Amino acid sequence: xxxxxxxxxxxxxxxxxxxxxxxxxxxxxxxxxxxxxxxxxxxxxxxxxxxxxxxxxxxxxxxxxxxxxxxxxxxxxxxxxxxxxxxxxxxxxxxxxxxxxxxxxxxxxxxxxxxxxxxxxxxxxxxxxxxxxxxxxxxxxxxxxxxxxxxxxxxxxxxxxxxxxxxxxxxxxxxxxxxxxxxxxxxxxxxxxxxxxxxxxxxxxxxxxxxxxxxxxxxxxxxxxxxxxxxxxxxxxxxxxxxxxxxxxxxxxxxxxxxxxxxxxxxxx
Amino acid sequence: xxxxxxxxxxxxxxxxxxxxxxxxxxxxxxxxxxxxxxxxxxxxxxxxxxxxxxxxxxxxxxxxxxxxxxxxxxxxxxxxxxxxxxxxxxxxxxxxxxxxxxxxxxxxxxxxxxxxxxxxxxxxxxxxxxxxxxxxxxxxxxxxxxxxxxxxxxxxxxxxxxxxxxxxxxxxxxxxxxxxxxxxxxxxxxxxxxxxxxxxxxxxxxxxxxxxxxxxxxxxxxxxxxxxxxxxxxxxxxxxxxxxxxxxxxxxxxxxxxxxxxxxxxxxxxxxxxxxxxxxxxxxxxxxxxxxxxxxxxxxxxxxxxxxxxxxxxxxxxxxxxxxxxxxxxxxxxxxxxxxxxxxxxxxxxxxxxxxxxxxxxxxxxxxxxxxxxxxxxxxxxxxxxxxxxxxxxxxxxxxxxxxxxxxxxxxxxxxxxxxxxxxxxxxxxxxxxxxxxxxxxxxxxxxxxxxxxxxxxxxxxxxxxxxxxxxxxxxxxxxxxxxxxxxxxxxxxxxxxxxxxxxxxxxxxxxxxxxxxxxxxxxxxxxxxxxxxxxxxxxxxxxxxxxxxxxxxxxxxxxxxxxxxxxxxxxxxxxxxxxxxxxxxxxxxxxxxxxxxxxxxxxxxxxxxxxxxxxxxxxxxxxxxxxxxxx
Ligand SMILES: Nc1nc2c(ncn2[C@@H]2O[C@H](COP(=O)(O)OP(=O)(O)OP(=O)(O)O)[C@@H](O)[C@H]2O)c(=O)[nH]1
Ligand SMILES: [Mg+2]
Numbered sequence: 001x002x003x004x005x006x007x008x009x010x011x012x013x014x015x016x017x018x019x020x021x022x023x024x025x026x027x028x029x030x031x032x033x034x035x036x037x038x039x040x041x042x043x044x045x046x047x048x049x050x051x052x053x054x055x056x057x058x059x060x061x062x063x064x065x066x067x068x069x070x071x072x073x074x075x076x077x078x079x080x081x082x083x084x085x086x087x088x089x090x091x092x093x094x095x096x097x098x099x100x101x102x103x104x105x106x107x108x109x110x111x112x113x114x115x116x117x118x119x120x121x122x123x124x125x126x127x128x129x130x131x132x133x134x135x136x137x138x139x140x141x142x143x144x145x146x147x148x149x150x151x152x153x154x155x156x157x158x159x160x161x162x163x164x165x166x167x168x169x170x171x172x173x174x175x176x177x178x179x180x181x182x183x184x185x186x187x188x189x190x191x192x193x194x195x196x197x198x199x200x201x202x203x204x205x206x207x208x209x210x211x212x213x214x215x216x217x218x219x220x221x222x223x224x225x226x227x228x229x230x231x232x233x234x235x236x237x238x239x240x241x242x243x244x245x246x247x248x249x250x251x252x253x254x255x256x257x258x259x260x261x262x263x264x265x266x267x268x269x
Numbered sequence: 270x271x272x273x274x275x276x277x278x279x280x281x282x283x284x285x286x287x288x289x290x291x292x293x294x295x296x297x298x299x300x301x302x303x304x305x306x307x308x309x310x311x312x313x314x315x316x317x318x319x320x321x322x323x324x325x326x327x328x329x330x331x332x333x334x335x336x337x338x339x340x341x342x343x344x345x346x347x348x349x350x351x352x353x354x355x356x357x358x359x360x361x362x363x364x365x366x367x368x369x370x371x372x373x374x375x376x377x378x379x380x381x382x383x384x385x386x387x388x389x390x391x392x393x394x395x396x397x398x399x400x401x402x403x404x405x406x407x408x409x410x411x412x413x414x415x416x417x418x419x420x421x422x423x424x425x426x427x428x429x430x431x432x433x434x435x436x437x438x439x440x441x442x443x444x445x446x447x448x449x450x451x452x453x454x455x456x457x458x459x460x461x462x463x464x465x466x467x468x469x470x471x472x473x474x475x476x477x478x479x480x481x482x483x484x485x486x487x488x489x490x491x492x493x494x495x496x497x498x499x500x501x502x503x504x505x506x507x508x509x510x511x512x513x514x515x516x517x518x519x520x521x522x523x524x525x526x527x528x529x530x531x532x533x534x535x536x537x538x539x540x541x542x543x544x545x546x547x548x549x550x551x552x553x554x555x556x557x558x559x560x561x562x563x564x565x566x567x568x569x570x571x572x573x574x575x576x577x578x579x580x581x582x583x584x585x586x587x588x589x590x591x592x593x594x595x596x597x598x599x600x601x602x603x604x605x606x607x608x609x610x611x612x613x614x615x616x617x618x619x620x621x622x623x624x625x626x627x628x629x630x631x632x633x634x635x636x637x638x639x640x641x642x643x644x645x646x647x648x649x650x651x652x653x654x655x656x657x658x659x660x661x662x663x664x665x666x667x668x669x670x671x672x673x674x675x676x677x678x679x680x681x682x683x684x685x686x687x688x689x690x691x692x693x694x695x696x697x698x699x700x701x702x703x704x705x706x707x708x709x710x711x712x713x714x715x716x717x718x719x720x721x722x723x724x725x726x727x728x729x730x731x732x733x734x735x736x737x738x739x740x741x742x743x744x745x746x747x748x749x750x751x752x753x754x755x756x757x758x759x760x761x762x763x764x765x766x767x768x769x770x771x772x773x774x775x776x777x778x779x780x781x782x783x784x785x786x787x788x789x790x791x792x793x794x795x796x797x798x799x800x801x802x803x804x805x806x807x808x809x810x811x812x813x814x815x816x817x818x819x820x821x822x823x824x825x826x827x828x829x830x831x832x833x834x835x836x837x838x839x840x841x842x843x844x845x846x847x848x849x850x851x852x853x854x855x856x857x858x859x860x861x862x863x864x865x866x867x868x869x870x871x872x873x874x875x876x877x878x879x880x881x882x883x884x885x886x887x888x889x890x891x892x893x894x895x896x897x898x899x900x901x
Contacts, residue, residue: 008276010554017555018512021498025568050510052557053541054503133346137331140345143373157334157342161369161592161674163376165512166606166667168674184357186348245305257315258333 001196009193013046016181018165019144020050020128023179026169027126030057030179031118033269034086036067036075037216038201039130042190043182045199047128048082055084058122062114064091064107066218074202081200089118104221104251105259112268116152119176126177129269134186135215135246136253138264146178147171152267178269187214187246188239195232206230214246223249277348278484279357281375283402284384285392286363289415291341292453293384293475294358295325300460301476303349304328325453329360342367344374353480363394368639369592372401372677380409380482382475383434387420387450391433393626400625400641403441404590404679406661409482410438412448413475417467418455424469440628447478488515488552492577494655494662495556496608497526497570508539509566510557511609514662518558518572519549526570527653528581530689533560569610571653571663579653579663580687584617584807588643589636589678593670596635597644603675605646607654607666614646614668618860643681645860656682684803684857688811709890711791715749717888719788721813722880725800725859726822727851728837729829731868731876732797735822738877743793743884750793753780758798768848774805781809788813793888801850803857818887820880821862824869826851 023030032047032055034040047055061075079086091114097106119127133140143159145167160168171177182190194201204213204224211224212235225248229238247253253260282290295312298304308328315336316324327336328347335342341362349356359378361371375381381402385395402410412434420426431448438445449458450470457463460476473481493516501508518524518535525532538547539557550556560566571579591597597616605614621630622642636642657664657679668676712718724732736752743750759766763779766772777800787794800806810817829851830838841849848854864883866876 004276014512014553014555018498021510021555025499049541050555052501052503052508052539056503134348137329137345140347141331141343156332159343159370159373161677162373163674163677164665164667166674166677168672170669170672172672184346243302243304243306245307248307257318261331261333 001192005192006196009189009196012185012189013049013193015184016043016046017050019167019179019181020047022165022167022169023126023128023145023177023181024051024056026167027177027179029122029124030126030128031122031124032057032059032128033115033130034059034061035130035216036061036071036078036202037130038190038194038205039132039182039185041078041201042185042193042199043128043130044082045197046181057128058087059084060087060089060118062091062111062118063088064110064114064218066107066220068204068216068219070202070204071216074200078200089114092117101262102252102255102259104255105263107218107221108252108263108268109266112152112263112266115269116267119152124176125171126179128179128181130182131180131269132182132185132187132190136260138260139183142180142183143168144180144183145169146180148176148178148267150174152176154265154267156261156265188236191232191236191239195236205235207234213249215250217250217252221251223251225249277355277357278380278479278482279359279378280479280482281359281361281378281381281407282384283361283371283375283381283398284363285386285389285394285398286340286365288363288384288386288389288392288395289326289453290363290384291326291329291360292324293382293413293415293451293459294347294360295328296453296456297358297459297475298328298347298349299325300456301349301351340364343370346374351476351480356479361398363398365394365397365639368397368590369674371398372405372590372592375401375407376405376677378407379485380411381407382411382413383445384413384415385430385434387414387416387426387430390430391437395434396437397625397639399438399441399443400623400628401590403443404588404641406657406679408443410443410445411475411478411482412438412445414448414450415453417450417457417463418452422450422452422457422463422466424467427470446482447473449473449475449478451475488660488662489517491515491552491660493518493524493573494579494608494660495524495572496610496662497566497568497572498609499568500566501557506559507563507566508557508559509572510555511572512555513550513552514608515552515660516574516577517549517551518556523575524560524572525575525578526564526566526572527579527689528651529565529570531564531566532575533562533564535559536561571608571610578689579655579660580682581651581653581689582682582685582687583649583651584645584647585652585654585685586620586643586645586681586683587666587678588681589641589668589676591636591638591640591642591676593673593675594638595670595675596637597642597676598635604669605648605666606669607652607680608663610652612648612650612652614648616644617647618645620644620860644678651688654680654682656680686804686808686811688808708789712890715791716890717748717793718816718890719791720793720816720818720884720888721784721788721809722793722795722818722820722884723784723800723806723809724795724797724820724822725806725862727824727826727829727856728799728849729832729834730822730824731866731873732799732822734873735866735868735876735880736795736797738873739880739884740795742877742881748793748888749791750795751787752795752797753784753787754796755798768854770802770848770854774802777802777805777809781805781812784809785813788816793884799850799856801854801856803860806859818863818883819859820864820866820883821859823865823867828869 091110097109207227207230212227229235359374361374451458494514498511620643655663784794841852
């Protein structure tokens with residue numbers, strides 16, 4: 001790997017570790033969501049780096065029971081291999097969701113509700129999430145420490161100022177903070193870092209029969225894209241060239257102009 | 270924490286509302302084929318749905334509210350690359366309502382493009398944003414004069430605006446790397462040069478110019494600053510973690526932790542997964558170390574090498590921007606964070622508020638939302654800090670009010686002393702050798718406490734006259750008191766000293782030490798020295814912080830020169846005396862003296878009485894204590 005690329009990855013790594021440690025020093029109790037995808041697995045790996053091999057807060061998989069088989073298999077294998085406690089939280093059924101949402105968004109809303117329940121039950125004040133700015137233009141406007149109100153809602157029109165590595169760590173009771181240690185990373189950074197550090201990943205990201213997944217979501221609303229990238233090197237080479245957006249295969253982003261805004265405002269990750 | 274990046278340069282786009290910042294970025298991405306494949310179609314559809322032509326700003330403005338009002342609300346980031354390197358482009362809102370979002374974006378950048386509407390010219394936020402760039406320490410600025418299509422690509426208009434904007438920027442010490450006429454709408458001089466529409470312009474396009482910017486020099490060569498984030502005790506070891514903001518640390522280095530001044534040697538550098546032994550870490554890394562001794566270290570302490578330690582002070586000046594609806598006022602107390610240190614700070618003085626429009630400063634008033642100002646903060650405990658110009662890591666702080674960030678600013682220590690020596694010596698030299706006579710007992714026998722009343726003021730202001738008269742007055746009333754006077758001390762104790770700044774400093778240091786001892790011995794000590802430097806007076810205060818009173822003997826220069834009792838001003842004017850305070854050497858008025866005695870306004874008798882009353886009320890023994898001691 002090119003030296004300046006490695007340097008760049010090390011800076012991102014250092015910054016993410018700094019963020020993880022800031023949260024750990026200032027907010028309690030904390031919880032981390034692990035969706036088993038490339039980002040949150042990278043985040044989990046960074047947690048182990050930050051805390052020298054440990055995961056000092058609960059790790060939760062919000063399970064819609066709709067993930068792909070390979071995802072479940074990978075989850076159970078890693079949990080054993082890395083030896084951490086994983087809590088599996090099942091999300092409420094689709095029939096309980098807001099019927100005015102477009103269908104794929106309704107499926108995503110199950111996760112939002114699952115997350116709300118988790119936070120309420122655990123009285124968590126901070127939730128780690130592996131979202132990135134470059135995934136989606138709404139996420140591009142996020143803060144690293146992003147407050148949510150009593151209903152878990154995101155007041156995106158009035159976000160706190162955030163600069164110089166000083167974050168918002170005080171907030172009224174009943175509200176919580178979403179912490180985004182990977183916010184500055186790009187999809188390409190994630191794969192290059194995965195390669196650099198030899199981090200395991202779900203094999204669905206690799207092309208089979210001319211198709212691969214760039215983003216993993218629920219079975220019924222996530223689709224593979226055309227690709228022949230069947231190795232990590234090939235994925236990186238593909239991303240260096242492509243102009244296709246990462247989440248093109250995620251139906252919920254693309255149903256209406258404001259679909260993702262509504263999802264996120266109401267508390268989706 | 271300070272991030273640095275050579276591979277990817279973060280650039281912020283700033284300027285007044287509607288001048289075309291978001292459009293410039295949208296166009297930049299389009300012209301360099303960096304937009305996602307479907308994005309152009311999507312933006313076209315969204316624009317026509319709103320009855321608009323292609324609206325490039327929608328690439329960035331993703332909120333519905335932003336698109337509906339055609340305004341940027343929050344900052345956003347987007348990636349883009351040229352053959353030379355990649356960039357993070359940070360879009361900032363121009364509306365004054367969203368200044369906090371502009372700062373959140375701009376604080377992450379290493380360079381800026383200041384966008385200006387060719388038709389509207391320089392507006393309020395153009396100036397405010399430029400000022401904030403200056404305050405954030407951003408030196409590399411490209412000016413883009415946009416919407417040239419609206420002024421018929423007129424060269425004269427461009428030249429006129431270039432001149433205006435350069436003049437304003439120069440007054441902030443910003444010298445733009447280029448001023449480029451562009452049209453975001455037409456795509457002129459962004460990625461493609463506008464030979465057709467602006468043949469008179471021979472300079473670079475925006476993209477060409479971006480490639481000439483440099484990433485700021487790494488902080489590796491600066492003294493080490495290691496703000497401690499946490500101490501982990503996962504097993505028997507104590508692992509100290511934090512982001513190394515500047516410098517280098519090696520195994521075997523002696524590290525001093527401030528403000529507690531505890532020192533120990535680095536034994537290991539920890540990592541997971543375990544690496545082949547790492548012996549050195551450098552700025553920009555998040556590190557974990559162990560020490561050879563179980564010294565007291567916790568979150569907030571700053572690790573450094575002993576010989577290059579940060580300053581210690583509980584008073585410092587801040588150049589700040591204010592974001593909260595509630596004004597910043599003298600006397601208000603705020604939570605501040607400086608590196609990982611957290612402290613309560615009181616606003617001791619607002620020295621000036623600055624109007625970013627004309628850069629005029631005034632001494633009056635509170636600091637209101639979106640304002641900039643210079644203030645003095647005082648904290649109860651010592652903080653480890655550096656002037657921002659020396660080290661950004663420990664040279665800037667964020668101010669919180671309630672749950673929210675209310676402002677931020679950079680530290681200046683001009684006029685304030687490093688209190689490390691005083692701070693270090695106090696516990697070691699004074700408290701370790703205990704007298705067998707407690708202060709209370711001494712005070713009891715004397716009938717009053719000992720204290721230092723430190724006069725400061727110009728030559729001829731009346732320091733000696735007032736001091737000697739007060740001494741007589743107090744003595745007659747039965748107090749034990751003694752005046753240390755400038756001329757007398759210079760005949761003996763400080764015979765070896767002249768009037769250079771260093772010698773004046775040493776003069777005051779010795780006088781401060783002697784007056785501290787006199788006060789300790791129970792004397793009401795009055796000092797009558799010009800003591801022109803704020804910094805020296807602050808160090809004097811640091812020696813006896815609990816019973817030190819700064820008294821400003823006030824008269825303006827003209828009055829003093831007129832009085833000229835010793836003919837010194839005349840000689841100074843004639844050049845016969847060098848380094849004479851007020852004439853050829855500065856006098857720094859006290860920020861917040863405990864007492865001001867105006868000898869210009871009041872006659873001598875009034876002044877004497879004013880000081881005597883003040884002293885008497887401050888050396889009284891509390892009644893309860895008197896009883897307790899007399900009963901025992
Ligand atoms: N004629 C002309 N119009 C332009 C040009 N650049 C931008 N505009 C228009 O100016 C208006 C404001 O553009 P924006 O890009 O939203 O301005 P902004 O600086 O990002 O505004 P805020 O982010 O809200 O401060 C839009 O209607 C644009 O279409 C240009 O080069 N020529
Ligand atoms: Mg804009």
